[in-house]
Amino acid sequence: MAIMTESTIQVLKDGHVTSPKGFTAGGIHCGLRKEKLDFGWIHSENPAAAAGVYTLNTFQAAPLKVTKNSIEQEKHIQTIIVNSANANSCTGEQGYSDALTMQQWAAEKMDVSTDHVAVASTGLIGVPLPMDKIKKGIDLMGSETSTEDFEHAILTTDTVTKHTAIQLEIDNKTITIGGAAKGSGMIHPNMATMLSFITTDAAVDPDSLQHALREVTNKSFNMITVDGDSSTNDMVLVLANGQQNNNLLNESHPEWATFIQALQLISEELAKMIARDGEGATKLIEVNVKGAPTEESAGQVAKAVISSNLVKTAVYGSDPNWGRIVCAVGYSEQPLDPEKIGVSLGDIEVVKDGLPLEFDEGEGKSYLENKTVKLGIDLQNGSCEATAWGCDLTYDYVKINASYRT
Structure with missing residues (x-):
């Protein structure tokens, strides 16, 4: 088994979810909140192998169901859209229809397959989405905003943005893994009001990526708590767009263990950032x-x-x-x-x-x-x-x- 050492991994200063090759991100204010940014997106230049893990709360929000279904069917995602302020949870058939509409609008805006769009929402439970405002946000996707704007747009009661990135060598290629997350309250093992998005320019088999994410989640995101409450919208998504053209990573690749350890490191750092930023926390x-x-x-x-x-x-x-x-x-x-x-x-x-x-x-x-x-x-x-x-x-x-x- 390959062992990752300081000589094979480098933490990037001010690393972000767009540090890996081929990813862009942005965020804008569409009116869901009074003034703060409230709608964000991540986009890959090409469809990326995708994996996801989700809250175990019986009440699963509409956007989570839509995203989970797309990943299970397609195993690839190219665009992620996220809104804060409104969870679109416990909103019945209308909420599910609204999540599908968001997916369709984003696909048309970014010129991607509908099933290659992941939808995430966070915020108040039980309130219908104001779709006119969501449409405004989607219409502005791809505008001149920054990765930092994305990180701010996904926050609720968080006091700081949460992001990191690392690099490692695989197949003599420099592989980058980046991540962003939000979460401050309703955080408990098995995930809670927590969203995390991880990107990499490595080529990874989607089934292997799903197995890897489940493995590292149990040692990172599922090992944090703030208040013992598990929410309805939580998910962790990983996209691997393969732009570094390494040999396809899977369980038989000689450096698979190294990739797993790198994914574990990113996940653990994001998880600790969430725990440190718990609502009202000082330690x-x-x-x-x-x-x-x-x-x-x-x-x-x-x-x-x-x-x-x-x-x-x-x-x-x-x-x-x-x-x-x-x-x-x-x-x-x-x-x-x-x-x-x-x-x-x-x-x-x-x-x-x-x-x-x-x-x-x-x-x-x-x-x-x-x-x-x-x-x-x-x-x-x-x-x-x-x-x-x-x-x-x-x-x-x-x-x-x-x-x-x-």
Whole structure:
């Protein structure tokens, strides 16, 4: 298996979803919001192999259904359109018809096949789309806007844009992978109010790309939480347009593992950006669980801890109350021996073999005041590990969501 090292991968400064060859993007204000940009697009010069993963919420929004159907049938996408402010979710037959209309309008505007258009929406649930405003946005697609405009157009309660890109060598070709995402609230493992778009100029078999995306999502986007709520519109899309003309990447390619690791890195960085920008958040929390019998078990323990409101509030208050961590480990419903558990706050060991250790609480409080807080858990019950990311829970989270609609 190929191992990716610092010599084979480069993080691009100010990398974007258009860093890979053959992609453009833009964003405009079409009137869905009072002043902010609210409609964006990504376009590939040629149809790109496409893969998608979607929310597990039973209520799946109309644009998600339209996009999922297109990818399953065609396995290629050339244009992605995204609107913010309105989720077009729980809008019945009219909502589905509106999503199809958006797809058709965009296809005509960009001169692509209708089934090669992906549609995404985010925002308020249960309100019909003002299609006259959507039409205005689609009519302006391809105008002189920037990738940064796209990144702003997809935001809702986010406070910052989220983007990154990397390069690596495959078949002696310089392959670029770029990404953009939005997400701040209603974020929970199995995805939530989160959209992520990843592009690459590598040539990748679409079925292999779908398998790869599922694999990396379970270790990245499905390992973050902000507030425990899973929404109706979430999706991650990957487009690979093959413009670097490498040998087709699939499971039999000698550098397939390298590509998987690069896709994992992009996904993980975007996921952490979402967790760090949680509504009202002041800190990123990283929970690493090791010594588990399986990777899945480690992941479930990590998710239990990162999802605990008591853990999240303790981190916000810089309170080294390790009892809350142990409590969350205990209700994770995973095989463990309480007499073997170890817990650390950064490098400060606070529990060993299930028993508390003496430590300087002032030092613990000081550590928890950092902008990134790492919590370590050792189950001593195997060789597998997993990491989850989240944020602290603050007063501002309540303020933001108490007035979200008004």
